[in-house]
Amino acid sequence: MTQSVISKNAHKLRRALWMLVVVIMASSLVQAQDVSKKILAEIGPEKLTVEEFLQIYRKNNVQTTELDPKSLEEYLELYINFRLKVLEAEEYGLHEEQSFKDEFEGYRSQLAKPYLVDEEATERLVKEAHNRLQEDLRASHILIRVEKNAAPEDTLAAYKKIMELRDRIMKGEKFADIAHEYSEDQSARDREAQGRTMRGNKGDLGYFTAFDMVYAFESAAYAIQKDEVSMPVRTDFGYHLIYLADRKPAMGQANAAHILLLYPPEATAKDSLELKEKIDMIYAKLEAGESFGDLARQYSDDRATAEQGGMLQTFGSNRMIPEFIYEISKIKESGQYSKPFSSHFGWHIIQLHDLKKPQAFEEAYEELKERVQRNE
Numbered sequence: 444m445t446q447s448v449i450s451k452n453a454h455k456l457r458r459a460l461w462m463l464v465v466v467i468m469a470s471s472l473v474q475a476q477d478v479s480k481k482i483l484a485e486i487g488p489e490k491l492t493v494e495e496f497l498q499i500y501r502k503n504n505v506q507t508t509e510l511d512p513k514s515l516e517e518y519l520e521l522y523i524n525f526r527l528k529v530l531e532a533e534e535y536g537l538h539e540e541q542s543f544k545d546e547f548e549g550y551r552s553q554l555a556k557p558y559l560v561d562e563e564a565t566e567r568l569v570k571e572a573h574n575r576l577q578e579d580l581r582a583s584h585i586l587i588r589v590e591k592n593a594a595p596e597d598t599l600a601a602y603k604k605i606m607e608l609r610d611r612i613m614k615g616e617k618f619a620d621i622a623h624e625y626s627e628d629q630s631a632r633d634r635e636a637q638g639r640t641m642r643g644n645k646g647d648l649g650y651f652t653a654f655d656m657v658y659a660f661e662s663a664a665y666a667i668q669k670d671e672v673s674m675p676v677r678t679d680f681g682y683h684l685i686y687l688a689d690r691k692p693a694m695g696q697a698n699a700a701h702i703l704l705l706y707p708p709e710a711t712a713k714d715s716l717e718l719k720e721k722i723d724m725i726y727a728k729l730e731a732g733e734s735f736g737d738l739a740r741q742y743s744d745d746r747a748t749a750e751q752g753g754m755l756q757t758f759g760s761n762r763m764i765p766e767f768i769y770e771i772s773k774i775k776e777s778g779q780y781s782k783p784f785s786s787h788f789g790w791h792i793i794q795l796h797d798l799k800k801p802q803a804f805e806e807a808y809e810e811l812k813e814r815v816q817r818n819e
């Protein structure tokens with residue numbers, strides 16, 4: 444019974460599956476919708492549509508990123524065999540016999556295995572992400588670029604180059620100096636942008652937490668201790684060395700206001716001294732009881748926020764310069780403000796309005812699971 448049905452419909456099934464894959468690869472929504480309602484197989488009284496089959500296939504093969512015709516065909520044949528065995532057993536009253544039950548369990552476990560394996564992996568990754576979200580890391584990196592599908596000799600050359608840089612760091616050279624000179628991440632060095640010189644970060648990526656970096660980079664950063672340098676880490680960008688400068692309890696999501704006094708282009712020592720005197724004067728006014736919002740409107744050079752009393756959009760640890768995150772993490776209560784501090788942009792004072800710490804596991808579970816399954 445089983446063999447006759449499969450052989451009778453095999454060429455139709457293959458043609459339908461090939462057509463479906465071609466349509467989806469062409470990203471034609473109208474065509475895909477037309478095909479999805481077609482009957483892919485008739486198994487006794489059951490009519491299996493393309494849409495229903497793909498739902499079953501994707502549920503049990505969620506790690507598959509592309510629809511491969513061979514994989515689809517093999518899975519379809521397995522599914523049809525499974526359904527026909529059930530129908531045949533019910534027809535002849537064999538479904539209560541132990542031999543059928545054993546065969547049934549074999550088919551069911553074979554169909555479900557990819558799904559179960561992926562569920563276990565998803566649960567592990569959700570827990571891992573939640574644990575990582577409890578900390579913010581500050582790290583620097585050195586990048587030696589190599590294409591994802593580079594030839595072996597090019598990959599080896601990049602690996603040797605980054606290992607040589609690591610050896611120099613381990614012998615005492617400063618990570619920041621090596622990053623500034625050799626990293627192939629352009630942000631490591633000064634560059635011109637919109638008529639201003641953007642100061643290079645010497646590899647400093649600032650603070651980040653789970654989901655902010657590609658997974659391989661994130662995992663390597665969380666695996667090392669403060670002041671350690673990782674072994675080379677491979678991502679789609681190339682090879683990285685990671686230096687962990689800080690790890691602290693997660694800030695979460697912050698609502699804050701700031702006052703910013705910008706350094707002028709090509710600032711001199713005199714410019715810096717004058718800005719320091721001005722920010723100290725503003726701080727003294729705050730201490731005397733003047734409104735933070737009023738002072739931001741009057742003095743802040745960030746005109747986009749000054750009119751709103753210095754209010755910034757809600758941000759996480761990876762959305763601001765590291766000096767900003769470090770200072771705001773020291774503020775304990777809403778309404779309090781920092782002492783003046785400097786960055787390569789200028790001088791700042793920040794006021795905390797609200798801070799939302801990472802959610803408990805149960806509260807965050809569904810969102811984390813969705814992000815993990817989206818491969819963020």
